[in-house]
Amino acid sequence: MKRTLHGVTLAAVLFAGGISLAQSSASPSTKSGTQGMAEFKGFTAPTDPKAFLERLHYINQSEIKQAQLALQNSQNPDVQSYAKMMVDAHTAADKKVTDYAKSQSLKLADTxxxxxxxxxxxxxxxxxxxxxxxxxxxPPFDSNYVAGQVAAHDEAIGMVLAAQHGMGATGELATMLTNLSQELPKHRDMAYQTLGKLNDALGVGGAGQGGGMDHGGMNHGTSPSGSTKTK
Structure with missing residues (x-):
């Protein structure tokens, strides 16, 4: 599924449609999907805590694996720096997810x-x-990896947004969602800036105009920033 990656500022990601990612109350544009799924602006998240945590675990592990591959296959210092940050950040985030799951006696599937x-x-x-x-x-690895990272973080932000507005999380899980709503846009913004540097080096147009992978992700629809994703 192709993502059109427009020039979106971090503020636009954080305040999609005038709604802060940090909000936890439901809004008129939030609705409950079928089969225990909450939906927000075309993005979905399970309302069942175990199912949601499994998706967070899956995302973290995918990010770590791709970043570790980037440390092997890229010679670009900006890509290497970004990948190292992804390994560290998602390893720490995944520990919080798995620790919380254990505290709730939940065994998470890797997939x-x-x-x-x-x-x-x-x-x-x-x-x-x-x-x-x-x-x-x-360079072919760099452009595909980083473009995919922008799209992947759009997806993750959308899932967290749907969960915040439709899951009704409380306590430690609500805190986890708030932290994710603050950290994921930073990751997305760093990926976007790195993509811009790659495009500048190649003499290509603005960030997001270059080629990239058909990134599947766990959601689909319009991005949290309002940009459209097309097949």
């Missing part, structure tokens, strides 16, 4: 059970993305 055809196709696309990256090195 969530897909609830519908969209998720099944998305997980297959994630696998294809990783296989594509494994066959690339140097």
């Amino acid at each position: 969530p059970k897909a609830t519908n055809d969209t998720e099944r196709k998305s997980m297959a696309a994630d696998k294809a993305d990783m296989e594509k990256l494994q066959g690339l090195k140097g």
